[in-house]
Amino acid sequence: MTTEESWSFMRTIDAGYIIGPLFIVYLIIVILKLKRQGKNYSIFQYITLISLGIYILSVVALTTFPIEVNLGMYKNQTPWYSRINPIPILTIDMATFILNIIMLVPFGVYQWLVVKQDKISWELVAVRSLLFSLAIEVLQLLLYITVNSARSVDVNDLIANTLGGILGYYAVKFVSKNTYFKEWIDQFKVSMKSQIITNKL
Numbered sequence: 001m002t003t004e005e006s007w008s009f010m011r012t013i014d015a016g017y018i019i020g021p022l023f024i025v026y027l028i029i030v031i032l033k034l035k036r037q038g039k040n041y042s043i044f045q046y047i048t049l050i051s052l053g054i055y056i057l058s059v060v061a062l063t064t065f066p067i068e069v070n071l072g073m074y075k076n077q078t079p080w081y082s083r084i085n086p087i088p089i090l091t092i093d094m095a096t097f098i099l100n101i102i103m104l105v106p107f108g109v110y111q112w113l114v115v116k117q118d119k120i121s122w123e124l125v126a127v128r129s130l131l132f133s134l135a136i137e138v139l140q141l142l143l144y145i146t147v148n149s150a151r152s153v154d155v156n157d158l159i160a161n162t163l164g165g166i167l168g169y170y171a172v173k174f175v176s177k178n179t180y181f182k183e184w185i186d187q188f189k190v191s192m193k194s195q196i197i198t199n200k201l
Contacts, residue, residue, distance in 0.1 A: 008071060015065035019057045026053040044187040048113045055106050062103070063136050063151075070148040080145045085154040092156050100160035101167065104129055108168020112176075114190050122169050129165025133158050 030049050034041060070076060085091055111125045137158065140151035176182040 010071070011069045013065070013067040013069060015061035018065070019061050022060075023053055023057055026057070041190065042187065045190045048110075048188045048190050052110050052114060055110070059103060059107075059136070060139075064139055064143060064149075067143060067147065068149045075148045076150070080141065083141065083144050083152045085152065085156070088155045088159060091154075097156055097160045100157050101164040104133065104161040104164030105168040105171070107132060107161075108165040108170075109172050111165070111169055112172045112185065113188050120169075122166055125165050125169040126162055129162045130158060132165075133161035136161075 027050075030053070034049075107129055108125050111120055111128065137153045140149075141153045143149040144151055172185065176185055
């Protein structure tokens with residue numbers, strides 16, 4: 001047996017082993033933050049926070065799992081940079097592009113529901129959507145470099161995801177023009193701004 005054969009390794013890591021514990025950690029962080037704010041939240045607001053965690057982790061699960069660990073003799077010899085598609089628009093696979101738009105629509109919606117500032121703009125949503133998408137693409141690339149998990153990085157995914165976030169933002173903005181729907185949306189809003197309490201002596 002050669003040295004390479006002796007440490008060769010092949011395994012598939014399913015999402016449940018990672019996503020489940022991460023969701024528990026997310027819930028603990030949310031509970032601690034809400035307690036620190038010292039406010040009473042409605043069932044609608046708890047639904048927003050719990051569903052946000054489920055959504056974010058679902059996106060991570062969909063885009064990075066299952067993780068294929070291929071080391072040693074099982075490792076793909078294709079260089080990491082060949083997994084990157086830097087050419088926008090011309091290389092679009094329309095079905096994948098549309099699915100990536102749809103995937104980030106809820107991200108734009110949550111920008112309305114979990115707020116840290118009084119006003120939100122489509123530019124801010126675009127930047128956040130781009131950064132969230134970029135984080136996913138970087139994670140996919142790192143997984144290929146470290147464990148040879150067969151994922152690729154595509155600039156068109158960044159474009160589609162950003163468009164999806166903007167679309168979600170405008171969808172809520174349009175619906176909010178109706179007073180009835182705005183009242184419903186407002187019930188689900190959660191302010192995550194830090195609460196500063198001053199005591200007057």
